[in-house]
Amino acid sequence: MRADPTDYKLVSPGSLQGVLSLLSAEPKRWLPIAGGTDVMVLYSAGKLPNRNLVNLWNVPELRQLEVFPDRIRIGATCTYSSLRNHAIVSREFPLLATAASWTGGIANQNRGTLGGNIANASPAADSLPALLVYDAELTLVSLRGERRVPYREFHTGYKKTVLAPDELIRDISLPRRFSGYVTYTRKVGARNAQAISKVCLAALGRIANGVIQDVHLALGSVAPIPLRLTETEQLLIAKKIHSSLFGTVRRTLIQEIRPIDDIRSTARYRTAVAGNLVVEFLGKLTAESARS
């Protein structure tokens, strides 16, 4: 049933301090809303449990994308359009720029925000594996102060995070140390435009003298949370890439992921595709490293 707007309240403090004051005074009462691409879908369907919303769209402190010598700091309400059109993001963080271009159509990219995607915590979100492989760090703020949390520790279970009820994601920092890496990302869905992934891999790596020096792998839609493949990475470090390795890679990966059958795919298909994508990435890593 369609929601009745008179049952809901939406306030616009217009500053970060104002938003945090509300969250601090009544921590469980307020649901932050930025571009509305998740919240308004639930609202329109009459399925939004929260009746009190606080507007982040007009909070300038959350909109900035700052470039420092060693990192970039992305304000939580930077939109997908602003990310994919940003020169440094496109050049140094192509996995994030590409994922931004996959997230909905242009209208949703103009409204959907990176912080919103993180807080919504869908394991199928396409930008989240990219944040995992780039070693993103989140700044969480409340009136109590701020704390930094490695993004890989943010999700604790399906739609569960370490964010306290009075806290807000303020920004996402990415270290600028991956420019020499070979990157790979591929989303497998029912079609290219506007389809939610069945499996999505973001990967980057570096080879010297034919040996893997560093490799980061993260998958979406194969577990209750966006998943960094720590054990598969450990297996690959200091190895030479050869097809004889691929069987072990697939077996290790299967131990790490926890895919399910749902409306979009099956656990069996996801497992097979996840292995294929990692093997395809290793092929690209070999080919591009040989060329350079």
Place this chain on the structure above:
Amino acid sequence: MNPSHEARATSTVSFAVNGELRNVRVHPMERLLDVLRNELGLTGAKEGCGEGECGSCSVLMDGLLVNSCLVPVAQADGSNVVTIEGIAARSLLHPLQQAFLESGGAQCGICTPGMILAAVHLLEKKPQPTPAEIREGLAGNLCRCTGYTQIFEAVAKAVQPRVAR
């Protein structure tokens, strides 16, 4: 004020619509789409899916294409909104509208306002788009009649300089 009474309170939202300043007395969580259609009588934006998938409610907000079904009207306060009704210059159709007419880019017409606004947005960002860029620019707009070929042709036609036609 108790919470339920508070929630029922309306507020005034002021924004420019097609170049004209409008003040509307609304509930902050009303959808921009409903305010445009019901309060301002601008029925060009259509409700298709109501969940941001189909693009038939597309409008421009501060020059950016948005799905008006996903915008609480309070977030439009102080903004500049353009709907399909504001695209033509009086009786002179916008080049994209003319191209849609000439190419048969509209069948039932439900998707057409959103398609045209998505194309306006695209050509403002990329005045000479490739065919792939046209498809991407319109990827968030669905046509239930599946007349995509004529729609893409219409956009390509509008890109060509008027003098060359």
